[in-house]
Amino acid sequence: MKPRTVLSMEQALSMPYATLRFAQLGWRVIRLESTPSGDGLPGDPNRYIGGKVADDDRRTYFIAPNVGKEAIALNLKEPDGQALLRRLLVELDVDVFCCNTVPRRYKQLGIDYSTLAAAKPDLIWAGISAMGPDYPDAPGYDPVIQAMAGYMELTGAADGPPTLAGVPIIDLKAGDEVYANVMMALIERAESGKGTRIDVSMLQAAASWLITTLPLLDFDCQPSEITRCGNEHRKFIPxxxxxTADGxxxxxxxxxxxxxxxxxxxxxxxxxxxxxxxxxxxxxxxxxxxxxxxxxxxxxxxxxxxxxxxxxxxxxxxIHDIPAVREMEAIRRRLTTTRMPGGKLVHMQPMAVDVAGADGGELPFAPRYGQHTDAVLRETGCSEDEIALLHARGIVAG
Missing domain, CATH: 3.30.1540.10 (formyl-coa transferase, domain 3)
Incomplete structure (x- = not known):
């Protein structure tokens, strides 16, 4: 599949993970963040989580999901910012637009499917939200959905409290659903020439994994079959x-x-x-x-x-700890990497699946806030005077 261009209004983990998978394939991924509003730090909150790595807006929690990407800052609360977004879609020939904000903001920000598809009819549009567009105000936080979808009820010791999984599995599941459905939409577009709207509900995606428990309700199961059982399997013994003597x-x-x-x-x-x-x-x-x-x-x-x-x-x-996992031969030789601005090599998680010719090796370091705003605007045909004016009016930043 030839490299594509993805423009993603993303934050936190679910959508950045999805678009990371595209970046690993060698696709162009441009992450879109908001301009400073005066209410807190600008852009993706995850930029400021964890230890400082390169500078204040690139901390440890932000790096791995955002390597290999470009970053621009655009004010979508203003009509001119929304018009500039539509210009970007056309001039950059964007294949996929992604977002993971609450659905009630789609129309307000001019990022709803109908508005963007009117500008670029073959656009593939993908959104992640807590419970889909039928629940437009629900915020999509992984631990909340783990509780809501029964995952916490199924995790932990039988005589202990409901427990979160050790990784944000629902964020990652939602990201994988975007990845898979975009690929399917590209196949459909190749045949029909038409774009597609994809709505990923974190709750629905999570519930789709309840394959070993939820169907048991109609088989008159015992309560013990659909609750916590520690590290045991509910069916296979032992x-x-x-x-052991040492672990x-x-x-x-x-x-x-x-x-x-x-x-x-x-x-x-x-x-x-x-x-x-x-x-x-x-x-x-x-x-x-x-x-x-x-x-x-x-x-x-x-x-x-x-x-x-x-x-x-x-x-x-x-039972491996994380350092031991990284040293396993099957993992160690497949780790992706990036380099900090000073040259230090950073080892990251492997690609989910080996893909011939993919950029699964070393990817460019995660971008600074708004690092590529001006360069991307120049690609769309903006003059230096136009760019300066957009900055002065607060339509763009970076």
């Missing part, structure tokens, strides 16, 4: 995190054959019984099985238990 190991028994292999390991011979040969039988003794397995694993170092499981073809993994 699947859990077990202590922890995760083991997952997914079939009766794997259970037999486990109980044939000399260390684990004591855990076997006729009742436990089937998963149904193991369900009846799940607590006792967890105690019995723990009694064995806690006596040996992780590496020794892992070697036994590997020889017996038992699914397992040590």
């Amino acid at each position: 699947t859990n995190v077990y202590p 922890f190991i995760y083991m997952a028994i997914g079939s009766d054959v794997q259970w037999r292999r486990l109980s044939e390991i000399p260390k684990f011979a004591s855990i076997g019984s006729a009742t436990r040969t089937t998963n149904e039988g193991r369900h009846r003794e799940r607590d006792a099985i967890h105690r019995d397995v723990t009694a064995v694993t806690s006596r040996y170092p992780t590496a020794e238990i892992a070697a036994d499981f590997r020889d017996a073809t038992i699914p397992h993994a040590p």
